[in-house]
Amino acid sequence: MIKTATITVRPGNSHDCEYVATALVRAYQKQLPKLDEAKLKKAIMCALQPKHVCIAENEGKVVGVLASTQGDTRALKLDRGELIKWFGIFRGPALYKKLVRIFEKQLCNKDTISLIDFVQGESDKVCHELVEYVLAQAYGEAYLAVVPDTDARIIRILKNCKFYEVSREDKYMKSQKRMNQYIYLRRDM
DSSP states (O other): OEEETTEEEEEOOGGGHHHHHHHHHHHTTTTSOSOOHHHHHHHHHHHBOGGGEEEEEETTEEEEEEEEEBTTBOSBOOOHHHHHHHHHHHHHHHHHHHHHHHHOOOOSOTTTEEEEEEEEESSHHHHHHHHHHHHHHOOSSEEEEEEETTOHHHHHHHHHTTOEEEEEEEOSSHHHHTOSEEEEEEEEO
16 A cells, blocks of 8 residues: 555555546546447446546545556456346347457557556545556556547546557547547656
């Protein structure tokens, strides 16, 4: 655990799944329009791997979350059958493809690069503490963060944590996703 002022950062556990699922649904609402949020939250709770999540607390209240990938293990282990169960035989597979595109970014070298999948916090300080906590774990040679260009706050926080821009990837059907590019940020350890 890391304590800074009143912010405590700790590894996630099974009791945090509901908060993490709610944060993910809110964060990706723009990219996944017209879905029942309660069903999506339940499907994400089933796919969540809490040991790859870090939680920031302030006086016992959860104020931030960070999900990361280390090696072959991801923070979300998506199951097509589970999504079909919650969204039906037509919408389930389509939603599965969208979620795989969002959460399962391909890594060029899984053994040496870790991926920061998702960062959300009530303040910049909370997000910064979460990123520093994950970087202190130091798995592999580098960390990679893939962030939509519309999320300027997280890009700024990661750049303050000594991440640098590696590349940009244009997105297909930009108007529907309400974003233009994914920005790849990297920090060498």
